[in-house]
Amino acid sequence: MTLLLHTWQFFTQHPGTIWRHTLQQLYLVAIPMSAAIVVAVPLTMLATRVRWLYGPVMGFANAMQTIPSLALLAIMIAIGLGIGVLPAVLALFLYALMPIVRNTYVGIMGVDPGVKDAARGMGVTSWQLLWMVEMPLALHVIIAGIRSSLVATIGFATLASLIGAGGLGSLIMEGMGMASNSIVLAGTIPAIVLAFLAEGLMGGLERALTPRGLRV
Amino acid sequence: MTNGEAILEFRGVTKSFGGRAPAVRGFTLSVPRGQLVVLIGPSGCGKTTTLRMVNRLIEPTAGAIWIEGRDCKTYNPVELRRRLGYVIQRIGLMPHLTIADNISFVLRFMGQPPAARRARAAELLEMVGLAPEEYLDRFPAELSGGQQQRIGVLRALAHDPDIILMDEPFGALDPLMREQLQEEFKRLLRTVSKTIVFVTHDMDEALLMADVIVLMKDGQIVQVAPPEDMLRNPADEFVASFIGRHRVLRQASEVSVADVMIASPAMTGAANGLARSLELMRRRRVNSLLVHDQEGRFEGVVRQADLQQHIEDGDQSPVGSLADRAVEALSPSDSGLTAMHRLLEHQRADSLPVLDENHRIVGLVTRGTLVGLLGDALRVASGVQDLNVADPTLPAPASGEMAP
Ligand SMILES: Nc1ncnc2c1ncn2[C@@H]1O[C@H](COP(=O)(O)OP(=O)(O)O)[C@@H](O)[C@H]1O
Numbered sequence: 001m002t003l004l005l006h007t008w009q010f011f012t013q014h015p016g017t018i019w020r021h022t023l024q025q026l027y028l029v030a031i032p033m034s035a036a037i038v039v040a041v042p043l044t045m046l047a048t049r050v051r052w053l054y055g056p057v058m059g060f061a062n063a064m065q066t067i068p069s070l071a072l073l074a075i076m077i078a079i080g081l082g083i084g085v086l087p088a089v090l091a092l093f094l095y096a097l098m099p100i101v102r103n104t105y106v107g108i109m110g111v112d113p114g115v116k117d118a119a120r121g122m123g124v125t126s127w128q129l130l131w132m133v134e135m136p137l138a139l140h141v142i143i144a145g146i147r148s149s150l151v152a153t154i155g156f157a158t159l160a161s162l163i164g165a166g167g168l169g170s171l172i173m174e175g176m177g178m179a180s181n182s183i184v185l186a187g188t189i190p191a192i193v194l195a196f197l198a199e200g201l202m203g204g205l206e207r208a209l210t211p212r213g214l215r216v
Numbered sequence: 217m218t219n220g221e222a223i224l225e226f227r228g229v230t231k232s233f234g235g236r237a238p239a240v241r242g243f244t245l246s247v248p249r250g251q252l253v254v255l256i257g258p259s260g261c262g263k264t265t266t267l268r269m270v271n272r273l274i275e276p277t278a279g280a281i282w283i284e285g286r287d288c289k290t291y292n293p294v295e296l297r298r299r300l301g302y303v304i305q306r307i308g309l310m311p312h313l314t315i316a317d318n319i320s321f322v323l324r325f326m327g328q329p330p331a332a333r334r335a336r337a338a339e340l341l342e343m344v345g346l347a348p349e350e351y352l353d354r355f356p357a358e359l360s361g362g363q364q365q366r367i368g369v370l371r372a373l374a375h376d377p378d379i380i381l382m383d384e385p386f387g388a389l390d391p392l393m394r395e396q397l398q399e400e401f402k403r404l405l406r407t408v409s410k411t412i413v414f415v416t417h418d419m420d421e422a423l424l425m426a427d428v429i430v431l432m433k434d435g436q437i438v439q440v441a442p443p444e445d446m447l448r449n450p451a452d453e454f455v456a457s458f459i460g461r462h463r464v465l466r467q468a469s470e471v472s473v474a475d476v477m478i479a480s481p482a483m484t485g486a487a488n489g490l491a492r493s494l495e496l497m498r499r500r501r502v503n504s505l506l507v508h509d510q511e512g513r514f515e516g517v518v519r520q521a522d523l524q525q526h527i528e529d530g531d532q533s534p535v536g537s538l539a540d541r542a543v544e545a546l547s548p549s550d551s552g553l554t555a556m557h558r559l560l561e562h563q564r565a566d567s568l569p570v571l572d573e574n575h576r577i578v579g580l581v582t583r584g585t586l587v588g589l590l591g592d593a594l595r596v597a598s599g600v601q602d603l604n605v606a607d608p609t610l611p612a613p614a615s616g617e618m619a620p
């Protein structure tokens with residue numbers, strides 16, 4: 001009980017600190033996620049057209065996800081990026097790629113071949129096929145990929161403070177250094193809330209973007 | 217076929233997919249405006265490949281296809297496809313679009329305003345008796361397979377193309393639904409005059425729909441003829457066997473007993489013992505045997521019940537003594553109709569032997585045979601599905617063992 005009380009006190013006494021760390025955390029998630037979406041979705045779409053691309057793209061993304069997250073951070077330092085926000089963002093970006101690549105590919109390739117054949121036979125161009133048939137039908141699958149990538153990234157971002165990137169992780173580290181459980185909790189609770197919020201939001205988005213014709 | 221006003225012409229079209237024998241070889245055909253041409257043949261004979269070369273989803277390796285006096289290759293493929301209609305077995309409606317948007321899919325790419333597209337969709341729905349207000353805003357997944365393919369056909373008509381390509385459009389539907397759509401489609405075609413290339417592997421469907429049937433085998437055309445001509449004058453053995461039962465069973469009156477009889481009925485020699493004859497019946501799974509003498513001449517019919525009775529009574533006489541001679545017989549040249557009449561007259565007999573002029577047994581006609589004959593005749597005449605009439609008491613027509 002006293003722990004919760006102390007935590008509450010920390011929240012009310014240092015709203016600025018909490019807010020700053022949360023905002024940092026948001027950046028740490030938003031920047032690599034945006035980059036991952038912007039890179040992975042178009043690249044994978046291209047790979048559905050230029051088949052040989054898929055192997056290398058998926059292989060790379062897979063490797064990045066397979067490397068243990070701490071090791072990935074260590075590699076950033078080892079390759080000379082040092083510590084701070086930049087190596088953390090890069091590591092998070094690499095880590096976020098795989099679920100997006102996988103779901104984009106599966107989503108687009110999974111569109112009924114009959115539907116694609118009919119569309120082509122009716123004279124849609126390759127781009128129209130992508131935008132007006134494959135994308136609408138694959139979108140909810142792609143969003144599901146982004147969702148799992150996002151949840152993983154939020155978790156991983158907490159570790160990024162280990163290489164000096166700030167965020168809620170650094171609040172937790174600080175608390176542990178001072179053997180103050182209330183400060184640890186003050187970092188942990190917003191991190192958890194963020195994760196659930198992201199999960200909930202993305203779930204809603206996924207449902208909203210499932211075409212009505214696929215929901216009946 | 218005349219070269220009259222050909223809207224579509226195949227000129228020595230060949231397609232190879234590398235290495236193996238070409239999928240389509242030297243395909244030459246001209247399709248007059250307004251005709252429904254059916255491409256038919258066993259699976260893998262190149263029907264789909266031929267069809268998809270018309271709208272350039274597949275490019276020929278050699279030869280050319282001309283549409284309205286112009287080589288296909290001179291059209292932009294996308295433009296070309298928008299001049300054609302395309303219906304496939306997998307239907308391929310866009311699941312995320314409403315029925316209205318599905319039907320008018322091509323119109324959207326042709327830049328028609330939404331209101332006009334919707335109006336066209338409604339008009340087409342009415343043509344097949346579907347209430348527009350009920351269907352326009354629904355999604356494909358809410359419709360049955362039959363309804364979905366109706367929409368698939370309407371979609372191909374939306375932009376009023378002159379030529380429609382159909383690849384086994386009704387192939388995935390259950391028999392009842394298929395028949396219904398075939399009829400409906402024929403009716404629809406009377407109101408919209410179109411040139412149609414229709415692929416099927418179902419001879420019933422071909423006979424029902426075709427103005428001209430193109431029978432293919434191993435990528436080549438075997439015969440091109442209107443249904444009636446193909447039935448009466450098949451070009452070769454392959455054609456005959458592909459349409460075989462239809463040719464033979466066109467009409468019961470045209471069919472001879474020789475065409476429909478069981479050529480190797482279950483028989484037993486008159487000198488054979490009773491038990492041996494009974495065993496023969498069991499093996500052939502029949503309940504009567506034709507009894508013949510040493511020269512193969514008809515001696516009579518012996519029935520299972522009689523045999524069993526006499527065996528139980530300890531009768532040691534040969535089977536010939538039990539043969540019922542008071543049975544009417546048919547000749548191979550009698551018509552199927554005659555056979556039917558005789559069987560109906562003789563309520564007691566469920567089969568009649570077929571004898572040549574020397575009274576030798578050449579076959580057997582059962583009620584089952586004739587029901588099959590009637591069924592086929594009806595089916596050919598009206599497109600009704602296979603009734604699957606099977607008679608378990610029929611002797612197996614294959615293995616023709618003749619007991620000495
Ligand atoms: N894309 C392809 N690549 C290689 N072979 C093909 C391809 N499409 C069809 N074939 C071959 O060409 C032949 C004819 O196929 P198809 O036209 O689909 O026959 P059908 O429609 O009469 O069943 C088959 O042997 C098939 O395996």
Ligand SMILES: [Mg+2]
Nearest residue numbers: 263264265383
């Ligand atoms: Mg086919």
